[in-house]
Amino acid sequence: MMIEASSPAKAILFGEHSVVYGEPAIAVALDRRISIKVTQSSESRVDGGRLSMRRHRYVRWALGNLWDGPPLDIRTRSYIPSASGLGSSAALSCSVAAALRRLKGDNIIEHAAGDAFDIEYNVQGGASPTDTSCSSHGGGVLVDINKGEDHLWSLSKGERTWHVHDIEPPEMTIVVGYTRKPSVTPIQVKKVRGFYDRSGFARETVKEMGVLAMDALKAIKNGDIVRIGELMNKNHSLLSILGVSCRELQSLVDASSPHSYGSKLTGAGGGGSMIALTDEPDKVAESIKKRGGVPYIVNVSMVGTETHGSEMTIS
Numbered sequence: 001m002m003i004e005a006s007s008p009a010k011a012i013l014f015g016e017h018s019v020v021y022g023e024p025a026i027a028v029a030l031d032r033r034i035s036i037k038v039t040q041s042s043e044s045r046v047d048g049g050r051l052s053m054r055r056h057r058y059v060r061w062a063l064g065n066l067w068d069g070p071p072l073d074i075r076t077r078s079y080i081p082s083a084s085g086l087g088s089s090a091a092l093s094c095s096v097a098a099a100l101r102r103l104k105g106d107n108i109i110e111h112a113a114g115d116a117f118d119i120e121y122n123v124q125g126g127a128s129p130t131d132t133s134c135s136s137h138g139g140g141v142l143v144d145i146n147k148g149e150d151h152l153w154s155l156s157k158g159e160r161t162w163h164v165h166d167i168e169p170p171e172m173t174i175v176v177g178y179t180r181k182p183s184v185t186p187i188q189v190k191k192v193r194g195f196y197d198r199s200g201f202a203r204e205t206v207k208e209m210g211v212l213a214m215d216a217l218k219a220i221k222n223g224d225i226v227r228i229g230e231l232m233n234k235n236h237s238l239l240s241i242l243g244v245s246c247r248e249l250q251s252l253v254d255a256s257s258p259h260s261y262g263s264k265l266t267g268a269g270g271g272g273s274m275i276a277l278t279d280e281p282d283k284v285a286e287s288i289k290k291r292g293g294v295p296y297i298v299n300v301s302m303v304g305t306e307t308h309g310s311e312m313t314i315s
């Protein structure tokens with residue numbers, strides 16, 4: 001038997017960090033993917049090596065908690081640069097979750113999206129389902145604590161339930177600028193938590209980000225690229241107030257703004273990447289390079305997690 005699964009990268013357009021406090025977030029899938037090939041084996045292996053505690057945390061958790069069949073050999077092939085803020089760990093989690101589900105005879109993407117969220121949540125010690133739901137579904141998603149129209153699925157952890165909705169993004173060219181400085185999600189989430197707990201101003205800022213994300217949803221539905229850009233700029237300012245921007249991110253945001261509708265940090269921040277919405281991607285990429293960043297020109301992808309392979313299932 002052999003199963004192949006692949007999943008796209010993602011970018012959070014609006015609502016990173018505020019989503020942790022129940023505000024809405026919007027993310028889109030991007031046209032770079034991770035693919036995996038899964039075959040039965042005499043012992044569990046990833047890319048030819050034994051499962052490592054450090055290097056294969058996501059696969060290890062998945063095999064240890066979501067799989068009780070025979071050992072599996074997993075080969076990965078990634079076109080998503082890792083630690084770049086493009087969601088490579090979410091795409092890997094989605095692919096592994098979907099492959100394991102398919103081996104058990106379950107092709108329902110909602111189930112794989114739930115498993116992928118469990119993998120990220122447990123390995124990272126907390127997460128919202130934004131990245132994994134976006135990668136599983138493809139296109140665009142709105143993650144909200146309110147259940148609205150175009151509802152796809154709901155996921156819960158502890159007291160909190162997130163409802164994931166389908167949104168149809170307009171055609172967009174995005175330039176991602178990687179700062180070359182890693183972004184460590186749990187550290188940034190903890191930093192914002194401290195500020196949020198002690199400051200009414202931080203709590204107001206988080207609320208404002210929620211209002212802004214709902215304005216952005218309208219702009220996305222209307223295909224109003226100019227407005228989407230304006231709101232990205234505002235979202236970046238609010239994220240800076242929360243303390244998750246940094247010198248490197250600000251430098252790339254400033255460099256890309258003359259040729260962009262809008263630009264902002266994306267994901268947890270403190271390093272990682274920014275995104276610029278533009279119709280002059282080469283100029284933006286050049287400006288990012290001049291400031292020492294690594295540019296990736298990407299488009300929104302409508303294709304979420306896909307699986308192919310033999311239908312012979314293992315239970």
Ligand code: PMV
Binds near residue numbers: 017128131
């Ligand atoms: O950088 P990423 O893709 O791990 O983004 C994290 C987004 C946060 O809102 C900061 C956390 C979360 O789990 O939603």
